[in-house]
Amino acid sequence: MADDSVEENETEGVADPPGVPATPRARAQSAVLWGLVGGFAFLVLAQGYLLLDGDLPFGYAGVFALAGAIAVASGGIAYATEHRLHAKRRT
Structure with missing residues (x-):
């Protein structure tokens, strides 16, 4: 049973491959x-x-x-452009 929990934890830390669209929540957090x-x-x-x-x-x-x-302007610009940069694999 201990081996099963280790295998589950290893798969949770895997990031999405490049080119996969970010979720709206992840984009909002990054923009903030x-x-x-x-x-x-x-x-x-x-x-x-x-000084x-x-x-x-x-x-x-x-x-x-x-x-x-x-802060609002840079967050808005980041939210608006992040998906384009991520799609082009430039993040």
């Missing part, structure tokens, strides 16, 4: 993660600019609002 990457990357760049004695034309509320907009 890419959105977070885009938003946090903007925040890091803005903070670095401020180097730069001056932004808006306050911290504007920086976070812009980071949120960038």
Whole structure:
């Protein structure tokens, strides 16, 4: 019986071959993660600019609002284009 459970666990970790369409849930999860990457990357760049004695034309509320907009945009772009890249085997 212990051998049967090992065989089942080995098959669960196998990824789909390239060219197989991703499920909507996997695409949405990937898009959310890419959105977070885009938003946090903007925040890091803005903070670095401020640390180097730069001056932004808006306050911290504007920086976070812009980071949120960038996160939504990058997540939307990732969701819209991921299936095309995956179909062409470029992921």
